[in-house]
Amino acid sequence: MISDKFIDQTKVLLFCSVMPGEGKTISACNLAISSALNGSRTLLIDGDLRRPQLANIFDTDESHPSLLEWLSNDKNTMMHEELVSQGIISNLDLITSRPLKEINPAELLGRGRLAELIEWAREHYDRIIIDSPPLGPVGDAQVLANLVDSVVIVSRQGVTRRRALKFALHRFDEIGTPVFGCIANDVKHSLSGMFGGADGYGYAYGYSGSYKSYGRD
Ligand SMILES: Nc1ncnc2c1ncn2[C@@H]1O[C@H](COP(=O)(O)OP(=O)(O)OP(=O)(O)O)[C@@H](O)[C@H]1O
Numbered sequence: 059m060i061s062d063k064f065i066d067q068t069k070v071l072l073f074c075s076v077m078p079g080e081g082k083t084i085s086a087c088n089l090a091i092s093s094a095l096n097g098s099r100t101l102l103i104d105g106d107l108r109r110p111q112l113a114n115i116f117d118t119d120e121s122h123p124s125l126l127e128w129l130s131n132d133k134n135t136m137m138h139e140e141l142v143s144q145g146i147i148s149n150l151d152l153i154t155s156r157p158l159k160e161i162n163p164a165e166l167l168g169r170g171r172l173a174e175l176i177e178w179a180r181e182h183y184d185r186i187i188i189d190s191p192p193l194g195p196v197g198d199a200q201v202l203a204n205l206v207d208s209v210v211i212v213s214r215q216g217v218t219r220r221r222a223l224k225f226a227l228h229r230f231d232e233i234g235t236p237v238f239g240c241i242a243n244d245v246k247h248s249l250s251g252m253f254g255g256a257d258g259y260g261y262a263y264g265y266s267g268s269y270k271s272y273g274r275d
Pocket residue numbers: 075077078079080081082083084085106109111190191192243244245262263264265266
């Protein structure tokens with residue numbers, strides 16, 4: 059059972075999953091939008107430097123500074139506010155990202171610039187939601203988990219294996235970051251009894267649309 063005290067103290071949430079395509083990004087976007095609609099000042103950060111999606115989903119200006127520039131800027135010449143773009147509704151701000159090819163994202167994420175950005179965000183927002191790459195193949199999500207209050211594990215029917223979920227729970231236990239909860243995404247009601255039992259996964263990249271069409275305000 060999750061206590062009220064735990065919820066109150068959970069300001070920075072990381073959305074993660076073990077496999078690709080389980081619905082981390084879409085779930086993080088949905089929670090960020092709900093949170094903003096409920097009146098909480100919400101910041102949604104694209105922590106996936108391997109396959110960033112938020113700029114595409116929210117159709118932000120391509121020339122806007124991204125998390126990548128922030129993390130690469132060791133001289134600290136950029137203001138935090140310069141990074142933030144407005145989301146589609148009041149109370150929702152975004153920090154988008156760009157793909158990183160030359161260096162290991164985990165190394166860049168762990169350098170301290172992101173921790174500093176999150177500390178700034180804690181002062182300015184009620185809720186900070188970070189999207190991440192899958193936990194399985196790369197170490198980025200584990201680095202991110204060290205910087206947040208809690209993680210949300212996303213699972214998807216037909217994609218997630220029970221063993222993978224156990225692996226995630228064990229991994230976060232080792233890191234010492236509490237698991238806020240697990241989202242069962244894309245559950246087909248007629249098959250809900252089979253959830254978690256799939257052996258493989260089918261997954262297509264690409265989003266069917268952008269949130270921009272909803273308009274801000
Ligand atoms: N419940 C759902 N119903 C229909 N489509 C969904 C659902 N959840 C996710 N999708 C679609 O599945 C694809 C993968 O979702 P998403 O990008 O959110 O997953 P991800 O875990 O962030 O993937 P990655 O590991 O590549 O970052 C997207 O095209 C998304 O629109």
